[in-house]
Amino acid sequence: MEDKKQAYKDLLDETREIHALEMAKEVLEWDQETCMPPKGVELRSRELSALSGLIHEKTSSDHMGELLLQAQKQIDNEEEGANLRELKRAFNRVKRVPKKLVQDISRLGALSQDAWIKARNASDFSLFSPRLKEMISLKREIAKHLKEPGQTLYDALIEDFEEGAREATLVPMFSSLREKLSNLLSRIMEKGDQADETPFNGSFPRPMQEKMCKHVAKTMGFDFEGGRLDTSAHPFTSGGKNDVRMTTRYDESDFRPALYALIHETGHALYEQGTQAEHQGTPLGETSSMGVHESQSRLWENQVGRSRAFSAYLLDTAGQYFGRDIVGRNLDTFYKGVNIVRPSLIRVEADEVTYNLHIIIRFELERALINGTMEVHDIPAAWNKKYQELLGISPSSDAEGCLQDVHWSWGLFGYFPTYSLGNVYAAQLYGKILKDIPGLDSKLQKGDTAELLQWLRENIHSKGRRYLPAQLIEKACGESPAESSLISYMENKFGELYGL
């Protein structure tokens, strides 16, 4: 007799096989950034494209469609329902886009990436704009196929990164952040006194920084039996659960860049390591959205890593590797030195306050591009105008302006807002954590992060994709996603730091 849940089981088997291929792809991508010899690039791109093709085929196969249909009748509980919901959604999104469009955009991706690199090297947006125009036109077409009733074109694209997020809620949220944070920035700039950074200048040999970074990652709870730390040009985290790989980068004249990139990536990595073993390879064992992922990295990097309490632990730890007198052995100097607010042109180097302003600029521009209210050739001027308006500075070239990010050349429209959503979620989660764990700061001072990690494991990591991102945040914090926690966190912290 056939098992009553055979179709559901077969569906999960097929899903786990697709997941294994995706994880194989991540190892190859990690290898490309960390190990691969330079001449290997052409073969590697053929390997990745062969795998992508197979994953795409399997995800949208008739066999998969049949399994989804049959399994639907066999769902017994909420967890199985969540798995089915996510798998159906993925299947439908792939099915709705005509194959020709998928091929066109995959071909254009490589060309567009190439044009972007050339344009950035020449600092000339016009070398990139023809490809970007094509890219936007294809993404609009795709959005038309994906768009559900009540969604805007941009909404349909955000769904790739943040299920359930909508312009209608993001626009007021980001307007509020725009107003409050640019106001906070002005007040900080008016005060004019900046922290002294000279104590951070020195000679910090890379092998010692590596040891310190591994020490801090272990303190935070990272399991090196199920993960690694390596070096790459741009820090990132890849893999999942039992094989999570993070990277950082080292500046031998200042240990802060490596340390804070490490803390950020460890936040991502702990999320992966905290997913549920028994659900590996299915949505219940995956991480939620890009925004939720970013909330984990930012919470550790900022709310924890740049707090006065954890600064004490970090100063002490750095002292173990670079001598007790590091940073004048002064906690206040350290704390101020890792919280300097200073408008800059480059997003990835931005501080906590200005970071979201960088994101808001990109969000406003890409919405207009996708919704058809702005033309590609207007980007450089609009970009520079917004930087002047929000950050009080203007790029002197396209390279340090509208050509700095890789996202648009890959067609990743709708990705940027998840960075700020991550910050919004992080502030909400941390507010609740401070209520739930009395005396957390005195624990963090000693590097004791066990209860904090336990809270995140229970409320976020173990949930997988059981809930949509907004529901997950609401269940964890008791309130739906909203910017007010982030704003008051910023005003309190930087108000005190800068004596506003």
Add this chain to the structure above:
Amino acid sequence: MEDKKQAYKDLLDETREIHALEMAKEVLEWDQETCMPPKGVELRSRELSALSGLIHEKTSSDHMGELLLQAQKQIDNEEEGANLRELKRAFNRVKRVPKKLVQDISRLGALSQDAWIKARNASDFSLFSPRLKEMISLKREIAKHLKEPGQTLYDALIEDFEEGAREATLVPMFSSLREKLSNLLSRIMEKGDQADETPFNGSFPRPMQEKMCKHVAKTMGFDFEGGRLDTSAHPFTSGGKNDVRMTTRYDESDFRPALYALIHETGHALYEQGTQAEHQGTPLGETSSMGVHESQSRLWENQVGRSRAFSAYLLDTAGQYFGRDIVGRNLDTFYKGVNIVRPSLIRVEADEVTYNLHIIIRFELERALINGTMEVHDIPAAWNKKYQELLGISPSSDAEGCLQDVHWSWGLFGYFPTYSLGNVYAAQLYGKILKDIPGLDSKLQKGDTAELLQWLRENIHSKGRRYLPAQLIEKACGESPAESSLISYMENKFGELYGL
């Protein structure tokens, strides 16, 4: 209008995609031995099995069958003919084995591997023998499906590793080697004077050994822009052409193990790097058989690496890393110390003379097992008897006896003889090389390997799978595969070394 060679082109495209998946698999396997965190093993095995399944499907798909049929009519020259011959052969071999048998053996492989590990740890062959019995029975069944007219069952299995090799030629070749080498060994043992190894004992820090190994690999012609050197428990080489990865292992009390493993692996790696760029991903751009591959590693390791001439270069190079007085600065001590002949129980640690005796024992046993003239439970006694007979020593346990090699647990019957074939080919090739490159020794003394590498590039590396292995050797040396060169090489070298 359809291109007249469309099917042939499509066939190569499909072949290149399969090749990309195979190369992806090799990177994952390399990663498992060098980088993967311990807990990653379960996911990795699912990744590898998903990839193997897809490769198998694509290799034997109806689409592939159709392309082969169509392409057949479009072949214009010998090179295209070779590609088609090899692709058809691979397709037919896969097609001939019933799917059920493939699944059975793949399941058994994991169980058998597990049983072998347990048996080896307990040094108890009886824990492994039931699985080995099943394995042999399945391999015999597979051989029946693969066997072509005139082939023995064992022939059908050798074909997986050495196309065209036959018991009928291997048996007399190996009998002759058996007789001559065991005679040579007896004479060496009678002399009884062994080299002094104390000058090789010392402290050789791993980082310095690594630098020395990279130096030697570069000297030999290895291109680090298209490859890497790492560390693993058992040295190996993987990948191809523009991304070739070798490993070695380090003993900090003696630099010889790392150095000679490195030279051996560089021999394999140079073969991969020397394949033709324009044929990558097709048989013409691949390496030939296991035996030819081994001939490249052994030629560099033994004919070159353990020659008096190259010893001078190696002693000088080691001196740059470990001080000029290393090995008493004595070439004779060095040369003797890397050519010590001493019967041992473990194949992978054997010297040039005894190595082939280890292989012959395995060859004789596995032929009997596959052809049905010996029972599994007779292995331990037969093994020990042969060791006594050929090497004059007997294992005190199954672990250092018949359980030492992993091959049979994976069902790799027919693999062992390719090791000795590699030695046979290497001696033949080197004989021709010495004729073709006058004064080679004086070049090797200075570490000048350029002409030697050029000869190998032209005569072996660039040929891909254009010819069957035996033809390739014949075209390169002017004579078909034969053991006499190896025997006279051994008798000359060790006769002189041991004053016989």
